[in-house]
Amino acid sequence: MSNTIQNDILESYNKRFKTVSKRVISAIEDTKLDKRTLTLQEMRELTSTIINIETITLKDELEALMAKKEAIERELERKAEELQDTKYDIFNVLEDEFSENEAALSKLHQVKLQSIDLYDILSEMVESAVITALEKDSDGDIVESTTEVIKEMTYEAIKEGSLNTIRIRKILSTILVSAIDVAEATPNRADQILSSTLKGMRSGLIKAIDRFRKKLEFMPVEAKHILIEDYDTIIEDLNQTDTLFSQVVATQAAESNQAIRKILIDLNKAMSYDLEELVHISKETAEVMKARFSSFAKSAVKKADIAMKSEKAQEAKRMGIQAFGVAREALGSALKSAKDAMDKK
Numbered sequence: 430m431s432n433t434i435q436n437d438i439l440e441s442y443n444k445r446f447k448t449v450s451k452r453v454i455s456a457i458e459d460t461k462l463d464k465r466t467l468t469l470q471e472m473r474e475l476t477s478t479i480i481n482i483e484t485i486t487l488k489d490e491l492e493a494l495m496a497k498k499e500a501i502e503r504e505l506e507r508k509a510e511e512l513q514d515t516k517y518d519i520f521n522v523l524e525d526e527f528s529e530n531e532a533a534l535s536k537l538h539q540v541k542l543q544s545i546d547l548y549d550i551l552s553e554m555v556e557s558a559v560i561t562a563l564e565k566d567s568d569g570d571i572v573e574s575t576t577e578v579i580k581e582m583t584y585e586a587i588k589e590g591s592l593n594t595i596r597i598r599k600i601l602s603t604i605l606v607s608a609i610d611v612a613e614a615t616p617n618r619a620d621q622i623l624s625s626t627l628k629g630m631r632s633g634l635i636k637a638i639d640r641f642r643k644k645l646e647f648m649p650v651e652a653k654h655i656l657i658e659d660y661d662t663i664i665e666d667l668n669q670t671d672t673l674f675s676q677v678v679a680t681q682a683a684e685s686n687q688a689i690r691k692i693l694i695d696l697n698k699a700m701s702y703d704l705e706e707l708v709h710i711s712k713e714t715a716e717v718m719k720a721r722f723s724s725f726a727k728s729a730v731k732k733a734d735i736a737m738k739s740e741k742a743q744e745a746k747r748m749g750i751q752a753f754g755v756a757r758e759a760l761g762s763a764l765k766s767a768k769d770a771m772d773k774k
Contacts, residue, residue: 555607575625583633
């Protein structure tokens, strides 16, 4: 039966009509379908045949655009790598030029840290920095130097991007995992390595949030609109940065060996009392954001309310009502069958 419907629709479908509705109505009328006796499978065949006829060109165009999109994404990735490589080449030349001047070289390295995309090489940088601290600190106390370098790496990795929890969690986890790797290889210094890493991560996160708070005052209109699109999420994230920090440590502790796990759990407990500054700066930033942008957020809500009256929103509402009707009918049939079965007993 379904093949007959498909063939009838294919034969009767007339594209000379200018609108979709006229073409669909004409095809159904020409096939002389009995609408009252159509099965679910026949209804599926009918709709899929019409959809395939109407959308074949659009599907081809969409596939062509997707191919272009993939090509553009590959080119973007290639250009991003090329940009990074060019920056490295420039800094390599400059490092050679300033190699004999320790003070200038130190400033150049600070600029380099701020100029390249750290996330791609964050893991390797942390590992290298911690190992270097271990090698250079002959007195055995690496906490201060490691804390400072981890603080700057955390800050530089976080500061330019979004403050959403997914991104921050990924950066903090990457840093901590690299430090754990070194700590596992140097068990007699593991406590110092992990303690200084957590302190540095916390200080770097505080510094990045504080920078964001200061930037809110001078943020251009365009950026405000980008911010408002994610307003509720950022406010929520800012109000739970201490929880996020503790969760990152707890997650990595659970995935580490017994010795490292104990160190991280103990440090996490001790640090829970030292997260007051992080909580304070996060809540303060959230308040500044509310004070400056709540009116923009209300405007966005108003626009969303207007959008809810759009054709697409109305269709979604209609389908929700229809879905409820289908579920209720199915439930009613099931209850009736159960009642009939009980009555027979």
